[in-house]
Amino acid sequence: MPIPAEAFFLPPGTAGTLQSRIRSMVVQGVLAGRLRPGDKMPSSRGLAVHLGVSRITVTLAYADLVSSDYLSARGRSGYFVSDTAPRAPEFPSAPARDEGVDFAALTGARFSKQARLAKPEDWERYPFPFIYGQADPALFDHQNWRACALRALGRRDFAALTSDYYERDDPMLIEQVLRSILPRRGIAARADEVLLTMGAQNALWIAAQVLLGPGKRAVMENPGYPGLRAILEPSGTEVLAVDVDENGLPPERVPAGVDVVFTTASHQCPTNATMPVARRVALLEAASRQGFVIVEDDYEFEMSYLKPVAPALKSLDREGRVVYAGSFSKSVFPGLRLGYLVASPSFIAEARALRAMVLRHPPGHIQRTVAYFLADGHYDALINRMRVAFRRRRQVMEEALAEQGLNMAGQGGFGGSSIWMRASDGVDTETLAAQLRAEGVLIEPGRAFFHPGRASRQHYRLAYSSIAASRIPEGIARIAQALGRMH
Known part of the structure; x- marks a missing residue:
């Protein structure tokens, strides 16, 4: 049966080129069973008009789908879902189950209970990410x-x-x-x-x-x-x-x-x-x-x-x-x-x-x-570029910390990509981190770094590997303001 062009749409915000997104849209339809073998696809012109893209983009996506055996071309008749297209396995819907095994008791939660640094997966959307270990796309080759x-x-x-x-x-x-x-x-x-x-x-x-x-x-x-x-x-x-x-x-x-x-x-x-x-x-x-x-x-x-x-x-x-x-x-x-x-x-x-x-x-x-x-x-060139950038960011951060009167607990004399900080007595940096996160600033509370029996809540780490030098002063100022409110 013919499939109308209106059956297709490109969700906003999805990654990839238009061609790859059109291809993925068709593939998902075939694997989900919405597009069945023998179904006639919209013409490349009709789908292009409906999606608001160029016809060549749809044509190239169709050609790629033919080479992958999702579609077949039948001369002047157009494109059809291939009779031998891959199909998703059909399984019966899983019945609801009661949890019959207490795995927490069975395993003792030996691994999941270990303290770890909490880093938001969407850290890139924060304007002031002072978190350690992430790559900066502006520096990468x-x-x-x-x-x-x-x-x-x-x-x-x-x-x-x-x-x-x-x-x-x-x-x-x-x-x-x-x-x-x-x-x-x-x-x-x-x-x-x-x-x-x-x-x-x-x-x-x-x-x-x-x-x-x-x-x-x-x-x-x-x-x-x-x-x-x-x-x-x-x-x-x-x-x-x-x-x-x-x-x-x-x-x-x-x-x-x-x-x-x-x-x-x-x-x-x-x-x-x-x-x-x-x-x-x-x-x-x-x-x-x-x-x-x-x-x-x-x-x-x-x-x-x-x-x-x-x-x-x-x-x-x-x-x-x-x-x-x-x-x-x-x-x-x-x-x-x-x-x-x-x-x-x-x-x-x-x-x-x-x-x-x-x-x-x-x-x-x-x-x-x-x-x-x-x-x-290329590795040596990348390292040299990172050293130059980190040296500049560290200089900017040290100047901003000095201007705001914040205390460095461990500066380090050879470089690195972070600075170890100490807040005033009575400040819980986990509470501080939660407040700063709401203001677009990410820091790393220090408690997880200490032995459980001797944990300190007043330390925190500020990294500069994934934040531009131009953003550092305002981010440090926001940290200082939050600390001032906590005092």
Whole structure:
């Protein structure tokens, strides 16, 4: 039967080109069963007039649908829904069910109860997003990333795109990590000492699973990365929180009898403190003396633009006691979900076997795209552009904070993309964050960074990775005004 043009409409606000939106509209109609095999589609001219688009746009969409076997062209008769078009499976409607299993009791809510940073999914619509870890599209190299991704989709790289590597990684990306990334941290490694991961979080999880468990003891920094605590506490590991100072984790405060020490030496999370070389050496000496392993989360070393970056703990390691975790999430974009572990071959072999049980390996296309992005020099150009922008934003933020009289709790001397703040006594920054959100300002309350038994509600973090420099002064002024009202 003929389908009238009036049966189609383009919802406002949907993403994509007009051609792709028309194609999607027809595909959804076919899969939903509204458009049945043999139904005659409106003419390209009639649908174009109805939708208010050019005829060529509809013609191109129809041609694409023919190539995908959703439509068939019958000479001068027009376009019809194909007799062999894909169809959605037909299932009976699911009956209403009573929840017969108390999964909260069964699982103990070991994972969902962990404290985490709450970040709104629609953060981009807020005019003053002082939140950490999001990419700024104004800084990203869209054109060259797209070119590398298209290159990785080519016939020449078909095997890298489609193959199951089993436990292996893309040798091209491993070579780039060994030659381009690790040397700038002073680390010399071999291919059997590197494992790719699905970001730093996955790297930390793998390290914890391999090294820890019930009966083991681990040290984490306080305040420290909440995602690490969420990994350690459900594992049965005894977690010991060691307070950091202006130079990061003090080695003399590490208690005896621990198995693993986790540290963010280059840019302490969240205070941005950088551990001096002498303290790094002292921490390695303590590890040798007391017999513990160090997991070094070097999550933001590229963002050292105020002073030259200090050498990684791993570069000073002479006994293989350091497991090094790095990530492309902060330097490229967080949705990439690609990181790496560097450690002794025996550790990497165990970690590789664990990764194979869970996810085999990161997607081949992502690995090859990043390999090209590194090999062609686009990564270094992106890092340089980000350093220049972050240096400017930090300067603007420090000036705005000084003008408003707000207190920095941890400035950090090497750079980074955030500043650790402290409100006056009696101020609950979670309440502050809720009030500011209503005014278009997003901040990160600090309670989640602290050990539950020693939590502080007066700290908060302000990041400048995804906010333009021109917006920073007004955003800081709104924070100061909200704090003034709370006093």
